Amino acid sequence: MASSNNLFFYSVDEVVDAAYLQLDIEDTRDKSIFREFVYDALREIGPSSKDRKEVCLPVENLCFEKPCQAGYLIDLNLMDDNNNVYYYQMRQNGKLSSEIRKNQNNQTAINTDSRGTPYVVVHEEDTRFTISSNGSMITKANMSFMSLPVFDDGTIKVREDQKLACVAYIEYIYLKRERNRTRRMGNAVPMSEVQMAHDRWIGKMQQAKGRGKMPNTEASRQIARNWVTMIANFKDRKKNSRWGYWGSYYGI
Amino acid sequence: MATRYEIRSDIILALTKGKPSDDFEIDDRQVDFWIDSERALILALKIKREGLFGLESYTNSFDSIEIKTESIDGNTTGVNNARYVVELPDAVLKLENDIGVYYVETEGGTQITRMKATDKAMMKRLRWAGPSETQILYYRTGENLILCGGNTNYLNNGKVNLLLVLSDTTNSVDDQDDYPISGDDIPTLVEACIRRGIQELQLPEDLLNDGKQQ
Numbered sequence: 001m002a003s004s005n006n007l008f009f010y011s012v013d014e015v016v017d018a019a020y021l022q023l024d025i026e027d028t029r030d031k032s033i034f035r036e037f038v039y040d041a042l043r044e045i046g047p048s049s050k051d052r053k054e055v056c057l058p059v060e061n062l063c064f065e066k067p068c069q070a071g072y073l074i075d076l077n078l079m080d081d082n083n084n085v086y087y088y089q090m091r092q093n094g095k096l097s098s099e100i101r102k103n104q105n106n107q108t109a110i111n112t113d114s115r116g117t118p119y120v121v122v123h124e125e126d127t128r129f130t131i132s133s134n135g136s137m138i139t140k141a142n143m144s145f146m147s148l149p150v151f152d153d154g155t156i157k158v159r160e161d162q163k164l165a166c167v168a169y170i171e172y173i174y175l176k177r178e179r180n181r182t183r184r185m186g187n188a189v190p191m192s193e194v195q196m197a198h199d200r201w202i203g204k205m206q207q208a209k210g211r212g213k214m215p216n217t218e219a220s221r222q223i224a225r226n227w228v229t230m231i232a233n234f235k236d237r238k239k240n241s242r243w244g245y246w247g248s249y250y251g252i
Numbered sequence: 253m254a255t256r257y258e259i260r261s262d263i264i265l266a267l268t269k270g271k272p273s274d275d276f277e278i279d280d281r282q283v284d285f286w287i288d289s290e291r292a293l294i295l296a297l298k299i300k301r302e303g304l305f306g307l308e309s310y311t312n313s314f315d316s317i318e319i320k321t322e323s324i325d326g327n328t329t330g331v332n333n334a335r336y337v338v339e340l341p342d343a344v345l346k347l348e349n350d351i352g353v354y355y356v357e358t359e360g361g362t363q364i365t366r367m368k369a370t371d372k373a374m375m376k377r378l379r380w381a382g383p384s385e386t387q388i389l390y391y392r393t394g395e396n397l398i399l400c401g402g403n404t405n406y407l408n409n410g411k412v413n414l415l416l417v418l419s420d421t422t423n424s425v426d427d428q429d430d431y432p433i434s435g436d437d438i439p440t441l442v443e444a445c446i447r448r449g450i451q452e453l454q455l456p457e458d459l460l461n462d463g464k465q466q
Contacts, residue, residue, distance in 0.1 A: 012380065026304035027351060029366035032389060036381035153386070181349070187300070 009149070009157040012038045018163070019170040034170050038158065041169035045162055045205055047071060047146035048212025049219075054144045063130040069147040077142040078120060078135065086138060088131070091123040161211040165204035172197040253435040257427040259287055262442050267449040277453060283445065284422050287431070290444040292345055292419060294437050299348060307417070309434035311354050312424050314341045314414040319399065319407055336399040336407045338390070338414075345419040355415035356390055356397065364388045364399065364412065376400070 010018075016034045052074060057064040059078075078086045120135035131138060149157040158166060175197045179189040215223060260283050264272050295310055322335045344352035356364040367375040367383075369391045376382045383389045383401025390397040399407060418424060418432070425431060433441060449455075 026307060027349070028355070028363065029353075031363070032365040032367070032387060033375075033378075033381045035387075036378050039380050155386075156380075185300070185348075 008160050010160065010163055011151065012156055012158065015158050015163055015166045016170065019167040019174075022167060023171055023174065025174070034173070037170055037173050038166050039156060041166045041201075041205070042148060042156065042158065042162060044169070045165055045208045045212070047148065048159075048209075049215070050159070050212065051146050051149060052144055053147045054142065057141045057143055059131070059138050059141055062133065062135065063128050064141045064143075065128045066143075067145070067147075069145075069150065070143075071146040071148065073124065073143065073145050075144040076122065076129075078122070078131065078138045079140050079142065080137045081139050086120050086135065087118070088120040088122050088135075091121045091132075159212075162208045165201070165208040168197070168201040168204040172201045253433070254431055254438050255428055256284070256287070256421070256425055256431045259431055259438065259442060259445075260284065260427075263287075263445045263449060266442075266446045267453065267455070278449065281422070282452075283449075286445040286448045287441065288420055288422070290441055290448070291433055291437075294433075294440055294444070295345070295417070296347060298437070299351070304351060306434050307351065307354065308415070310417050310432050311415045312342075312418055312421070312432055314416065314424075316359060316411040317341060317414055318411055321408065334404075334407075336402075338397040338399065338412050340395045340397065340416065341414070342416065342424050343395075343419045345417045347417065350392060352417045352419075353392060353397070353414070354417060357413050358388070358406070359411045359413060362388075364390050367391050367400075369393060372400070 012035050015038050016031055019034065020028055020031060051071075053067075053069065055067055057067075076088070078088050080086070118134070120138065121132040123130045123132075129141070149159070151157055172194070175189050175194045179191070179194055182188045260280060261272070263283055263286070264276060264278075267278070268276055291310075295307075299307070317338055320337045320339065322337050324333045324335050338356075340353070346352060350366075350368075353366075356366075358364060365387075367389045372391050375389065385401065385403050388402035388406075389400050391400070392398075397412075402410075421432060
């Protein structure tokens with residue numbers, strides 16, 4: 001089983017064992033069930049800014065596969081072999097291909113925004129992204145996404161600021177199960193205890209979420225710099241360099 | 253705390269009014285049966301009243317029990333049809349939530365956790381809780397524990413250690429071994445056994461507590 005050599009991460013087993021020791025549960029035979037609940041707790045806490053990953057994926061036949069760890073898409077850059085970046089828009093739900101506006105001159109499906117700027121349409125599916133046919137020159141996609149951190153053997157890493165929340169969730173689920181189990185025998189765990197455990201879990205979850213959103217020192221400096229200037233540093237965004245390829249196309 | 257011999261002697265001493273004899277009507281095996289059955293009752297009531305706290309005192313450990321390989325009927329080509337079974341070395345006491353099988357671990361000390369026999373299909377579907385190469389689980393069918401998960405190298409050659417609450421301790425606990433019961437329950441056990449002895453021998457008893465035997 002994975003155990004962390006990084007002091008800031010715990011393995012799932014470490015979290016379950018810590019919960020059992022904290023709760024002083026004598027019957028440890030059902031411990032493995034709580035491994036599942038650690039995953040549930042982590043999903044409930046959600047990814048934080050530290051869980052961002054960036055990969056460069058090859059584009060083949062106008063599509064590229066999502067990595068198996070990809071949760072939510074944060075940012076995407078579509079590029080050709082010369083690293084020119086192409087302007088794109090995500091395809092809107094419910095919009096049919098027949099509704100895409102045609103270029104007046106050659107009637108090819110070149111999509112343009114309200115200012116007439118051409119763009120590539122990107123459509124997200126469950127396991128991959130597909131791009132419109134006017135993006136045939138795109139050969140790679142630089143993708144940033146949220147992902148749960150994992151050890152080399154594929155088991156989940158629990159960040160230290162998420163540990164107490166996971167333990168609180170295990171306590172809540174344990175008491176709920178015990179109440180269900182013992183209710184038939186007349187010595188049920190009081191509902192108030194279950195409710196208190198639930199409240200503790202909610203509190204710890206929000207704490208973990210908040211900690212996950214805290215900027216690190218370097219990010220804090222950046223925030224301070226931007227705050228003083230009061231002007232968004234939009235020039236750094238590759239996405240805005242839409243004239244890169246299309247500018248030469250239109251002779252701009 | 254106290255050996256089986258000491259507990260049995262105390263009961264016989266009380267029943268023979270301090271004059272134990274070779275001609276005592278009750279066989280030692282009968283007294284052993286009283287001890288085991290009264291212990292089971294004390295334990296069941298204790299669990300109901302106090303939960304599982306202190307249950308280790310009632311357990312017996314069995315080390316290095318071999319894992320046996322059984323082949324499942326209806327072999328399918330390319331599928332591992334072996335089933336890995338641990339036979340329980342002695343009769344386990346039937347207790348709430350099958351706590352009689354108290355603890356199972358590999359010989360190396362890694363815990364083997366449980367899935368209820370009725371839950372095994374559900375557990376196998378769970379991604380993190382179910383059996384996997386790094387996680388061994390067992391379910392109980394009668395006097396066998398069936399192991400799931402783990403790597404075949406361990407399952408084919410490995411052994412397990414068990415902590416069990418036995419229903420009949422005569423095979424596993426010698427006269428000179430500590431009897432598996434918590435110290436504070438020994439007086440209750442002895443008293444309950446004496447009461448059974450009095451009933452069995454139909455000895456007169458001062459039921460009204462007035463100094464007269466009824």
